[in-house]
Amino acid sequence: MGAALPTRDLAAWIMAQRPPRPTALDPFKPQAFFLEEPEAGSGRSVSSAAILLTNKECPWRCLMCDLWKNTTTQTVPPGAIPRQIEHALSQFPSRPEQIKLYNSGSFFDPAAIPPADYPAIARLVGFARRVVVESHPRLVGEKALRFRDLLSGSLEVAMGLETVHPRVLPRLNKKFDLTHFSRAAAFLRGHGISVRAFVLVKPPFLDEAEGVEWAVKSAAFALSCGATVVSLIPTRPGNGALEQLMASGQFSPPRLSSLEKALQFALELPGDGRIFADTWNLEQFSHCPACLEKRRKRLHAMNLAQQFVPAVNCQACGEA
Ligand code: SF4
């Protein structure tokens, strides 16, 4: 591991690497909304949609995070979040069984999602059998129970575990340790709320093989904490800090084949937790146009079937 990262005031260094903030965002419009590929459920597939909400920036400054680009510097006005959801729902051709309300931060951060808006939000998504929100483990608590009680369907909370690597996790500046994660997961499960975990494939400071190995170890830890879904996220540059680490040789994005391997090995873990690979924007991890689409299809097929699908053997790049 290199030593270019400052050991003190890492947040200030991360902030200093940022490219300019995009121009002001409309607080009444979501960042994006879309129907997703059906998600494997317990025994059958589930229709799913995501609404990416516009709200105040997350208070943490994680090393690999560029989600601040989709956020505002001030709390959005009361009623703005329900308006965003209404806007998205009015354009969906159908009502999915599962809806993700992802907010580039923590749903339970009151500066991001005003708690006074919870009842209106819950009413709007009353059609969904499951609502998924995201949260930093340290913000999991009473607000989750309040929101759960307002929903017609069930609640799932997605938390970024990122990695269990003992030297990498502290350097991501997440400001939590594995005990925070396991306690938050136990709290949620103890109150009838499902747990989903985000795990990074090849965070900074790891080589390709370690990136796969630690993604699988991290998925195993999440499952041992009772997560019913683990989402494997290939680490993407874009926030300035990762570009600096690329320049100093401490980070490179994972190869597409590494994401495939991480999914394949994580699917072999014991238990009935579901494992998904994040397939958004896969082009940036591909080095070979000849096999990109085949690899994308393979990942989609493994996500849906939750089992091994034969590997792509590409004659053009020679990668399996
Ligand atoms: S807690 Fe999540 S949203 Fe906030 S900075 Fe870290 S990775 Fe980004």
Ligand SMILES: [Zn+2]
């Ligand atoms: Zn190829």
